[in-house]
Amino acid sequence: MKKKISILGSTGSIGVNTLEVISSAPDRFEVVGLACGTQVSVLEKQIEDFHPKMVSVGKEDLARGLQQKFPHLEVLWGEEGLVSLAKDSRTDLVVSALVGARGIEPTLAAIESKKDIALANKEVLVAAGALIMPEVHRHGVRLLPIDSEHSALFQVFENHNRNSIEKIILTASGGPFLHRPKETFPLVVPEEALKHPRWSMGKRITIDSATLMNKGFEMIEACWLFDLSPSQIEVVVHPQSIIHSLISYRDGNMLACLSAPDMKAPISYALSYPERISTEVVRLNLAKVKELTFLEPDVEKFPLLKLSYEVAKKGDVYPAVMNAADEIAVEAFLRRQISFVQIPQLISETVSAYQESFPLSLEGILGADAWGRRKAEELIKVLS
Ligand code: MG
Numbered sequence: 001m002k003k004k005i006s007i008l009g010s011t012g013s014i015g016v017n018t019l020e021v022i023s024s025a026p027d028r029f030e031v032v033g034l035a036c037g038t039q040v041s042v043l044e045k046q047i048e049d050f051h052p053k054m055v056s057v058g059k060e061d062l063a064r065g066l067q068q069k070f071p072h073l074e075v076l077w078g079e080e081g082l083v084s085l086a087k088d089s090r091t092d093l094v095v096s097a098l099v100g101a102r103g104i105e106p107t108l109a110a111i112e113s114k115k116d117i118a119l120a121n122k123e124v125l126v127a128a129g130a131l132i133m134p135e136v137h138r139h140g141v142r143l144l145p146i147d148s149e150h151s152a153l154f155q156v157f158e159n160h161n162r163n164s165i166e167k168i169i170l171t172a173s174g175g176p177f178l179h180r181p182k183e184t185f186p187l188v189v190p191e192e193a194l195k196h197p198r199w200s201m202g203k204r205i206t207i208d209s210a211t212l213m214n215k216g217f218e219m220i221e222a223c224w225l226f227d228l229s230p231s232q233i234e235v236v237v238h239p240q241s242i243i244h245s246l247i248s249y250r251d252g253n254m255l256a257c258l259s260a261p262d263m264k265a266p267i268s269y270a271l272s273y274p275e276r277i278s279t280e281v282v283r284l285n286l287a288k289v290k291e292l293t294f295l296e297p298d299v300e301k302f303p304l305l306k307l308s309y310e311v312a313k314k315g316d317v318y319p320a321v322m323n324a325a326d327e328i329a330v331e332a333f334l335r336r337q338i339s340f341v342q343i344p345q346l347i348s349e350t351v352s353a354y355q356e357s358f359p360l361s362l363e364g365i366l367g368a369d370a371w372g373r374r375k376a377e378e379l380i381k382v383l384s
Helices: 013-024 040-050 060-069 078-087 101-112 123-139 148-156 159-164 182-187 203-211 213-226 264-272 303-314 318-334 342-353 362-383
Strands: 003-008 029-035 054-057 074-077 093-096 116-119 143-145 165-172 233-237 243-249 254-258
Touching: 003 013, 003 078, 003 101, 003 264, 013 029, 013 040, 013 093, 013 264, 029 040, 029 078, 040 054, 040 060, 054 060, 054 078, 060 074, 074 078, 078 101, 093 101, 093 264, 101 116, 101 123, 101 318, 101 362, 116 123, 116 264, 123 143, 123 213, 123 318, 123 362, 143 148, 143 213, 143 264, 148 165, 148 213, 148 243, 148 254, 148 264, 159 165, 165 213, 203 213, 203 318, 203 342, 213 233, 213 303, 213 318, 213 342, 303 318, 303 342, 318 342, 318 362, 342 362
Parallel strands: 003 029, 003 093, 029 054, 054 074, 093 116, 116 143, 165 233
Antiparallel strands: 165 243, 243 254
């Protein structure tokens, strides 16, 4: 029996890589649904290549155009379209690869409909982990990480020894500004921040990698996935991005997972779990790699890493507020409305200003998310 897969975010970097993995194992996987925002020309090609039963796009007019071209295809649109596609009874596994908090509702809908989830959209856990994890357990579904660090941890996590874990070590490439002097940070332009040294990814996560916000999010993601506290998670900079993370057990043994930096490695494991399938991922030649280096992250230079630990300890809806502020700050930076150093400033001020009391329900988390966005927008007006 083929595993039936739907992808939320099929035209983004993770979506495209997922379809490459699927096309290399056509006897194992079948595509049921594809959802994207506005990149309809890419989606049309995917429809022709993978013959999904249903698709969903961001807007109604785009859906109408697609329906005319593909009269036999079920074409949906908007938030409702995403949720319907995520819940569809023909699907076994939903790849959650949207960007930002907008992935929360469709991912939750998929879990409630008993779909296994391959999770790339880390903001779902950052903002709504308190809501998502109990539902994952209640419905007995698998939450399989696609984020490379978490896939690595998942692969070396010994469930029977979970109480013997001393700490988790998340590796970070350090981003494009690892060696750039802090004094020059006010001059950083979007083009420089978008040049990631190791990974080719979407714009939001690339900027988040340049500020190390992404690593802070990943720390929170790891807390939820592996039921750990922030104090059990350490970050180490590893510029080669070959060791994707490690677990240190109490007997002094450390387990690491290595691969070439290619998202098809973690994606294929999430799709094929518990089995492993053949992939074209480039094999590491360790003699050619020669050296793996590590250094401590500079939290003065990258204050968002420190802030994320404070926010994680506060818990409640604070991580949702931090994520919302980051989404707004990154967009404003890409529009050149605020400077690179104003990204952490804006996020930190938004989090400090939070004094509401949204509950940890779906409505509450979405309310906190909306509050964070509004507050960040207000602060941008003051800054710019
Ligand atoms: Mg990652």
